[in-house]
Every structure is written in structure tokens, then in C-alpha cells.
Amino acid sequence: MHDLRTWTSDVHRTVDDTPYGGGPGMVMRPEPWGQALDAVGAGTLVVPSPVGKPFTQADAHELAALDHLIFACGRYEGIDQRVIDDAASRMPVREVSLGDYVLFGGEVAVIVIMEAVTRLLPGVLGNADSLTEESHAAGLLEAPVYTKPAAWRDREVPDILRSGDHGRIARWRRDQSLLRTAARRPDMMASYPPSSLDKADRKA
Ligand code: 6GU
Numbered sequence: 001m002h003d004l005r006t007w008t009s010d011v012h013r014t015v016d017d018t019p020y021g022g023g024p025g026m027v028m029r030p031e032p033w034g035q036a037l038d039a040v041g042a043g044t045l046v047v048p049s050p051v052g053k054p055f056t057q058a059d060a061h062e063l064a065a066l067d068h069l070i071f072a073c074g075r076y077e078g079i080d081q082r083v084i085d086d087a088a089s090r091m092p093v094r095e096v097s098l099g100d101y102v103l104f105g106g107e108v109a110v111i112v113i114m115e116a117v118t119r120l121l122p123g124v125l126g127n128a129d130s131l132t133e134e135s136h137a138a139g140l141l142e143a144p145v146y147t148k149p150a151a152w153r154d155r156e157v158p159d160i161l162r163s164g165d166h167g168r169i170a171r172w173r174r175d176q177s178l179l180r181t182a183a184r185r186p187d188m189m190a191s192y193p194p195s196s197l198d199k200a201d202r203k204a
Contacts, residue, residue, distance in 0.1 A: 004028075007035035016076050025077035033072070033083040043068030045093045046113065047084060048106030052095035055113060057138070059096065063113070064120040071113070073106035139192050141185060143176035175204040 005013040008031075016026035037045070044066050063069060072079065072087075087093050098109050118124055125131055146157040160172045178201055182189045 002036060002040065004032050004036055007032040007039070019077065023077075027077050028074055028079040028083075030080040030083050030086075033079060034086065037070070037072070037083070037087055040070055041068075042091045043070045045070045045072060045087050045091055046110075047072045047074070047079070047093065047095045048098070048109035048113065049074065049078065049095050050097050050100075050102050051078075052097040055096040055098055055116075057116070059094070060113070060116040060120055063117045069117075071106070071110045073110055075105040137177060139188065139196070140177040141180045141188070143173040143180070171200060174201065178204040 004015050008014060015028055015032050017029050019025065019027045044063070046063070046069055048071070070091075072083075084093055084095065096109075096113070098112055103109060120131065146161060150157050150162060158172070160168055163169070178189075181192070
């Protein structure tokens with residue numbers, strides 16, 4: 001981690017200034033950012049921003065395959081656009097957003113991105129099957145999960161999960177995934193390839 005104020009020269013170590021064109025808030029000045037990025041060197045620059053492209057699991061997989069990631073966390077109303085344009089002339093730059101809401105700054109977003117990426121690195125997940133299952137179920141929400149005890153506060157684990165019938169369990173989970181996704185994420189359901197639905201899926 002680096003403190004951007006390392007690359008300031010004024011007594012107040014200023015990193016922001018008023019926006020050209022007017023308007024509320026402050027914009028991060030280009031000079032400290034330019035020096036900071038020069039000092040850190042080349043890699044893939046990830047800039048968390050509410051105006052970025054939505055960050056997805058596919059992006060997490062892409063970032064996990066790269067060997068040098070640089071995260072530039074902006075505060076205030078954002079970073080002077082020339083910093084991003086200048087960096088993009090030397091290295092890949094990805095402006096990414098976590099969702100349609102506004103955070104104070106990119107720091108917490110970067111923690112989220114780091115979690116999404118590092119859990120994909122070889123050897124990080126204890127159970128490698130988790131990743132295989134995840135990619136198998138890609139594009140749908142996962143089914144509900146249960147553990148022991150079989151009954152808790154008068155609530156029972158669905159019998160099917162205790163049946164030992166792996167074929168029927170897989171079918172049940174698939175149905176639950178489809179029902180959940182249709183109810184909670186109609187957007188995901190609409191973009192789910194019809195060719196990935198079999199006859200039993202359509203019944204669900
Ligand atoms: Cl990635 N950064 C900031 N600052 N705000 C956000 C965001 C990212 N995603 C949604 N809002």
C-alpha cells in the first residue's frame with residue numbers, strides 16, 4: 001500500500017482541487033497520481049469507480065490469471081481523467097464498479113475485489129471441488145444448504161438431501177437453483193442460455 005501524499009511537494013500535501021467546469025466536490029489532482037503510478041511500475045491497473053464496468057466473477061477469473069495488479073483508489077468525486085488516459089497508453093486499465101450505489105472511495109471496493117480474486121488462486125480454497133461446482137453452476141444462484149442437526153427448532157432438513165440418492169439430490173439442487181434465480185434474479189434468468197436448459201429444467 002502506498003500513501004498518495006508521498007508524491008506531493010506542497011506543505012499541505014494536497015491531493016485534490018476544485019473541478020474544471022464547476023460543480024460540487026473535489027477532484028484528485030493528476031501530478032501525485034502520475035508520479036505514484038510511475039513509481040509503482042507497469043501491471044494491469046484496476047480503478048474502482050461507480051462509473052466503471054460492472055465487476056463480475058468472469059473479471060475475477062481474468063484478474064486471477066494476471067501476475068501484477070495495481071489498484072488505484074480514488075476519493076472525492078474521482079481522479080482527473082488524464083491520469084487514467086495516460087496510464088492506458090502504457091498498460092491495460094480496467095475501471096470497475098461493484099454495483100449501482102456510491103461509496104466514499106475505492107478502498108473497500110478493492111478489498112472486495114481482492115477477496116473475489118484471491119479465492120480463485122490455486123491452493124487458496126481448502127476444497128478444490130468448491131470452484132469446480134461453482135463454475136458448473138455459473139449463471140444461476142446456488143441452492144439452499146443445510147448441515148446437522150437434521151431437525152432444529154422444529155425445522156427439518158429436506159428429506160431428499162438425507163436420502164443418499166445422488167441423482168435425485170442433484171436434480172433437487174438444480175430445481176432449487178432455477179426457482180431461486182427466476183424469483184430473485186429475473187435478469188440472470190433472462191440471459192441464461194436456453195441451450196443450457198434440459199427438459200427437467202423446463203419443468204422446474
Ligand atoms: Cl468500485 N468504487 C466507488 N468509489 N464507488 C462504488 C464502486 C466502486 N462501486 C460502486 N460504487
